[in-house]
Amino acid sequence: MTPQETAYKLPFGFAKAAVQFKGADKSATVVAATGVFTVTAHGFSLNDVIVASSITTTTGYTTYTKYYVKTVPSADTFTLSDTPGGTALTLTNNGSATLAKMFELRLRLANKITSTSDKKDTNYEGDNIIIKLTNMQSVGFTFDADSFPVAAHALLFGTSEVTSNLPDSYTSAYGLLTAAERTGVTCGFWGEGTATSFSSAGVQSTKTVRVWYPLGTITPTKALELTTSDKPGAWQYTFNTTEMSPTVDVMGVALPVLNSPVIYMDK
DSSP: OOOOOOOEEOOOOOSEEEEEEEOOOEEEEEETTTTEEEOTTOOOOTTOEEEEEEEESOBSSOTTOOEEEEEEEETTEEEEESSTTOOBOOOBSOEEEEEEEEEEEEOSSGGGOEEEEEEEEEEEEETTEEEEEEEEEEEEEEEOGGGSOHHHHHHHHTOOEEOSSOGGGOOOEEOOSOHHHHHOEEEEEEEEEEEEEEOTTOOEEEEEEEEEEEEEEEEEEEOOOOOSSSSOOOOEEEEEESOSSOSBOTTSOBOSSOSOSOEEEEO
16 A cells, blocks of 8 residues: 655744633623623723623624624723624624623743643553553643733733832832632633645645644742842743633633644644
């Protein structure tokens, strides 16, 4: 039998990476005739990804579907579209909804992210033979402390900046080691790079490749410390998958590929 030629890609390092997480739920009222959603001090910007977890009365959009902020007429109002920069939704019947924003925090120095995994080895012994079985049980990554600026850390773990009553003329402070930091927060993670691809006929091309871990937990695993080296010791972060057969992402939106903790995509 002649071996089958298949396309393959040369390994690549991450040039970009980000963690994805759900923001706080917000209660919205909806005016169908104008397509305007009202949320007091919503904080949304153009093209932000918005997902509804509940909808009352209004039709023309659905729960657990990604929509994009189309316009922001005021600090309390906005409209949505199906695609970034697309046409505003056409809605029917005034109503209400519970909405949340999907945040994507870009990680810096993505090429320093290292992978981790856990596997279980089992031996079946008898009849003068040993049958070895290896089972991959979890996958994850360790992020260098430099990947997260303090403001991004605060946004991810829900800590608030304090700017008053600080000693010695300091102007900003964050309280660390909160419950969320100790136990971790639910998020997704993706890494992206440029890969050299070869078709089954040997034709070479360059493609953008993304490895997406849609559901996991991120936890700081090394606390701040004072040192006398080139830079102070800082946080180190670990991302671990929490579901080896996920069907939805961190926002509850159905995945394009089901029951896979890792989704490999190229353009």
